[in-house]
Amino acid sequence: MRIGELAKATGTKAETIRYYEREGILPTADRTDSNYRDYSDNHLAALTFVRRARQLGFSMAQVRELLALSNHEDNPCQDIDRLVQLQLTEVERKIADLMALRDELGQMLRSCQADKIGECQIIGSLGRQSVM
Amino acid sequence: MRIGELAKATGTKAETIRYYEREGILPTADRTDSNYRDYSDNHLAALTFVRRARQLGFSMAQVRELLALSNHEDNPCQDIDRLVQLQLTEVERKIADLMALRDELGQMLRSCQADKIGECQIIGSLGRQSVM
DNA sequence: ATGCACCTTGTAGCAACTACAAGGTCAAGC
DNA sequence: GCTTGACCTTGTAGTTGCTACAAGGTGCAT
Ligand SMILES: [Zn+2]
Ligand SMILES: [Zn+2]
Ligand SMILES: [Zn+2]
Ligand SMILES: [Zn+2]
Numbered sequence: 001m002r003i004g005e006l007a008k009a010t011g012t013k014a015e016t017i018r019y020y021e022r023e024g025i026l027p028t029a030d031r032t033d034s035n036y037r038d039y040s041d042n043h044l045a046a047l048t049f050v051r052r053a054r055q056l057g058f059s060m061a062q063v064r065e066l067l068a069l070s071n072h073e074d075n076p077c078q079d080i081d082r083l084v085q086l087q088l089t090e091v092e093r094k095i096a097d098l099m100a101l102r103d104e105l106g107q108m109l110r111s112c113q114a115d116k117i118g119e120c121q122i123i124g125s126l127g128r129q130s131v132m
Numbered sequence: 133m134r135i136g137e138l139a140k141a142t143g144t145k146a147e148t149i150r151y152y153e154r155e156g157i158l159p160t161a162d163r164t165d166s167n168y169r170d171y172s173d174n175h176l177a178a179l180t181f182v183r184r185a186r187q188l189g190f191s192m193a194q195v196r197e198l199l200a201l202s203n204h205e206d207n208p209c210q211d212i213d214r215l216v217q218l219q220l221t222e223v224e225r226k227i228a229d230l231m232a233l234r235d236e237l238g239q240m241l242r243s244c245q246a247d248k249i250g251e252c253q254i255i256g257s258l259g260r261q262s263v264m
Numbered sequence: 265a266t267g268c269a270c271c272t273t274g275t276a277g278c279a280a281c282t283a284c285a286a287g288g289t290c291a292a293g294c
Numbered sequence: 295g296c297t298t299g300a301c302c303t304t305g306t307a308g309t310t311g312c313t314a315c316a317a318g319g320t321g322c323a324t
Contacts, residue, residue, distance in 0.1 A: 004301065014302085015282060023280090034289055036302055049259045056258075057233055060280070066258065073250035080254050081241065088237040095230045098223050101189055105220040109213065118205035122212050126188075126198065127181045136270065146271085147313060155311090166320055168271055192311070 001039045003029075010047050017047065025050055025063060058087055133171045135161075142179050149179065157182055157195060190219055 007014045020026040026046055029037040049070070053063045062083060069079050112121040139146045152158040158178055161169040181202070185195045194215060201211050244253040 002302075013282075016280085018304095019281060034302080036289080045259055052258050052260070054280090056237060057230075066255075069249060070252075070255045070258075073248065075249045077244055077247050077249055077252050077254070080249060080252055081244070084237055084241055084254055088234065088241065091230050091234045091237060095227060095234065098189075098227045098230065102220065102223045102227065104188060105216055105223060109216055109220065112209055112213070115209050116205065117201060117207045117209055117212060120202075120209050120212055122209070122216055123198075123202045126184050126202075127177055128184070134271075145313075148311085150273095151312060166271080168320080186311090 001044070003037050003039070006039045006044060006047065009044060010051055012047060012051055020047070020050065023060065025060065025067070056087065057091060058083070062087070133176075135169050135171070138171045138176060138179065141176060142183055144179060144183055152179070152182065155192065157192065157199070188219065189223055190215070194219065 001009070003014045003017055006012075007017060017026065021028055026043065029039050029043060032038050046067075049067070050063055053066055054060075058066065065083060066080070069075060069083075108122045108125055111125065114120050117123060133141070135146045135149055138144075139149060149158065153160055158175065161171050161175060164170050178199075181199070182195055185198055186192075190198065197215060198212070201207060201215075240254045240257055243257065246252050249255060
């Protein structure tokens, strides 16, 4: 398949696929006589893996690790578990941070009863250090 | 005050302060005879405002809007409310996304009972399209 | 006078793409 | 046969919000 088909099949822009190839995240593709990239089902599987990992919030560096690990079938699962657990912890931290933000923003919205910016509590609270 | 003091007072790196000035987010400072930036309390207040808004997740573009609005004391509060509400909605969307991620990662961790990567369910589930 | 902390400008790098520009290839339609 | 249009190629530059130098100037204590 050509890059456009692969792009459509995985919901990835062609430019991103080329970028992954440059970065060594995806193996290089064969070329047709006219120098078009020619992808196999293995490439489809690899790109699906990469995109899924990225959607799950893994960094490119982590994706590299996951790829390397997945090529060592005899290695213990622990190695993968560690990465997933790390990512889970990170996601939980982000959720906590965002929930604190949400609360602050909600409070700001409820706080202002003024109708001119001159007396706006929101503007006021932006100029003060956070207490949270 | 000099840039280092302002930096310490606001928990901002000096380089970031210069960057804000270049970007027009902060007004330029006076200069001493030796060309050092010389900040006033107004600058301190402005930088505090900016940093707080950034901590609350507002983009630089939104901070510019907030600053512009805060300088029009006669404008209605609605304009500010709109920005805060927008940001609140965005934060809520991110929380929902991250909670879905957290659930998927948790499920992946629980799913794998193998001890060799060859049979790892986690690796397997990365290669499949998400169902969620 | 020498060290050291601080300041100045300018430039380049980070992550993970995204967006061109300038040109080559290929099938369809007239 | 020729044009149109969709697709492909490479290479380079832009995005966001900083951060990290490098190379030099300043100010104060020892
Ligand atoms: Zn091995
Ligand atoms: Zn208000
Ligand atoms: Zn006005
Ligand atoms: Zn496993």
